[in-house]
Amino acid sequence: MRKFQFKPIYLLNLCLVAMLLFAVDPVEAGARRFTYVYEATTSAPGTVELENWVTWKTSPSENRRFNSVDFRHEIEFGITDHFQASVYLANWGYREDPDANEHGFSYQSSAIELIYNLTNPTTDFLGSAVYAEITGGPEEFELESKAILQKNIGRFVFGYNAVLEAAWEGEHLEEHGGEFSQSFGVSYEISPSFLVGAELLHEIDLPGWSEAEDSVVYGGPNMSYRHGNWWATVTPLVQMTNIASEVDVQTRLIFGFSF
Amino acid sequence: MKLCAVRWVTLGLSCLFLLGSCQSDLSDPRKAYPTASAVSASSKHGQSADLATLERGRKIYTTSCTECHVARTIANYSVPEWRRWIDVMAPRAHLAVNDRAALETYVIGASESLASASE
Numbered sequence: 028m029r030k031f032q033f034k035p036i037y038l039l040n041l042c043l044v045a046m047l048l049f050a051v052d053p054v055e056a057g058a059r060r061f062t063y064v065y066e067a068t069t070s071a072p073g074t075v076e077l078e079n080w081v082t083w084k085t086s087p088s089e090n091r092r093f094n095s096v097d098f099r100h101e102i103e104f105g106i107t108d109h110f111q112a113s114v115y116l117a118n119w120g121y122r123e124d125p126d127a128n129e130h131g132f133s134y135q136s137s138a139i140e141l142i143y144n145l146t147n148p149t150t151d152f153l154g155s156a157v158y159a160e161i162t163g164g165p166e167e168f169e170l171e172s173k174a175i176l177q178k179n180i181g182r183f184v185f186g187y188n189a190v191l192e193a194a195w196e197g198e199h200l201e202e203h204g205g206e207f208s209q210s211f212g213v214s215y216e217i218s219p220s221f222l223v224g225a226e227l228l229h230e231i232d233l234p235g236w237s238e239a240e241d242s243v244v245y246g247g248p249n250m251s252y253r254h255g256n257w258w259a260t261v262t263p264l265v266q267m268t269n270i271a272s273e274v275d276v277q278t279r280l281i282f283g284f285s286f
Numbered sequence: 287m288k289l290c291a292v293r294w295v296t297l298g299l300s301c302l303f304l305l306g307s308c309q310s311d312l313s314d315p316r317k318a319y320p321t322a323s324a325v326s327a328s329s330k331h332g333q334s335a336d337l338a339t340l341e342r343g344r345k346i347y348t349t350s351c352t353e354c355h356v357a358r359t360i361a362n363y364s365v366p367e368w369r370r371w372i373d374v375m376a377p378r379a380h381l382a383v384n385d386r387a388a389l390e391t392y393v394i395g396a397s398e399s400l401a402s403a404s405e
Contacts, residue, residue, distance in 0.1 A: 058354055071350050074380075108349060149348040149357045150319060182356055219355040253354060 058258035060251050062279040063226050064186040064212035067154035067177035069144045070105030077102055078113075078283040084274040093274060094123040101140070103283075113140040118164070136164025148177040148184070169194045182216040184224075205233040214249065222251040226262050230273075243273045257284045318359045319348055325395040328402060332395030342385070343392025350379050351389075360393060361400040368393050 148154025214224030
C-alpha cells in the first residue's frame with residue numbers, strides 16, 4: 028500500500044470543497060473582482076465579512092525547486108460609508124524550499140488593515156482610496172501603504188494599486204528592507220454572478236533600502252463567481268520576466284462569506 | 287529583462303486616464319445617475335419626495351448596490367423593470383425598509399427624469 032503523502036494541492040482542494048458546502052443562503056455578499064488588486068470601494072457600515080486567502084507559489088524548474096502555500100484569514104468590518112477595518116487573524120503557510128532547508132508549516136504573522144475611500148468610482152471621474160496595514164509576527168514586522176485607483180466604464184472595472192512596504196525580519200528584526208509594487212487589473216461583468224478579467228503585478232525588492240533589485244512582472248487571467256452569501260475569485264499569474272530568484276507561477280484564491 | 291518602475295507607473299496611470307477620457311455619455315456619472323436635485327426638479331415622482339430621501343436613495347444606489355456589481359445605467363430600464371429589479375435585489379442587499387423606500391424613490395424618479403429629458 029502506498030504511504031499517504033501530504034501535498035499543498037490537497038489543501039487547495041479541501042478549501043474549494045468547504046467553500047461549496049457553505050453555499051446555502053441565497054443572499055449576495057460584498058465581493059472582490061481581483062485577488063492582487065484592491066478596489067476603491069469599502070464595505071457598507073455594519074457589515075461583517077470573512078475572507079480566506081490561499082496563495083500558492085511554485086518554481087517547478089530543476090534549478091530551483093520551490094513550493095509554498097500561504098493562508099490568510101481576514102475579518103472585514105464596514106465602519107462608516109467611507110471607512111473599513113480588517114483583522115488578519117493568522118497568516119500561516121506551508122513551505123518546501125530545499126535551498127533554504129525549509130519544510131513544513133509555520134505561523135507567520137497577524138495584521139490590521141485600514142482602508143479609507145476618498146472618491147466613488149460610480150459617481151466621480153475616478154474612484155480612489157488609501158490603505159494602511161500593520162503586520163506583526165514572531166520574526167517579522169511590516170508596514171504597508173497603498174494608493175488605490177479605480178475606473179468603472181460600463182461593465183468594465185479597471186483597478187490600479189501602488190504599494191510601498193517596509194519590513195523588518197529575523198529573530199531580532201535585524202534585517203530591514205522594503206518593496207515597491209504595482210498591480211493593474213481589468214474585470215468584465217458577464218453577469219452579476221460571473222466576472223472575468225486579467226491582472227498584472229510588478230514588484231521591486233529594495234533590500235536594506237540601499238539598492239533596487241531587478242523588476243519582476245507577473246500576469247494572468249482572473250475569474251470571479253458570486254452566489255448566495257459567498258463569493259470566490261481566483262488569479263493564476265505567470266512570471267513574464269526572467270528572474271531566476273523569483274517564483275515562476277503564483278495562484279491566489281480568495282473566498283469570502285458575509286454574515 | 288529589466289523594467290524601470292517609473293515607466294510602469296506612467297504606463298499604468300496613462301491607461302487609466304486614457305480609459306477615463308474615452309468614456310461615453312452614458313457612463314458619465316452626472317448623466318447616468320442624476321443628482322437628487324436634478325431628479326426633484328424634473329420628475330413627478332421626485333417632486334413628491336423630499337431632497338434628503340432622494341439623496342439617501344442615490345447614495346444607496348451608488349454604494350450598496352455597487353458592492354456586488356457595477357451600477358446599471360438607469361436610463362436602460364423602464365419604471366416597471368426597475369420596480370421588478372428592486373423587488374429582487376433589495377433583500378439580497380439586506381436593505382432596511384426605509385433604505386429600500388429611499389432607493390425606489392430615487393431610481394423611479396431618476397428613470398422618469400431621464401425619460402423626459404430624452405423626449
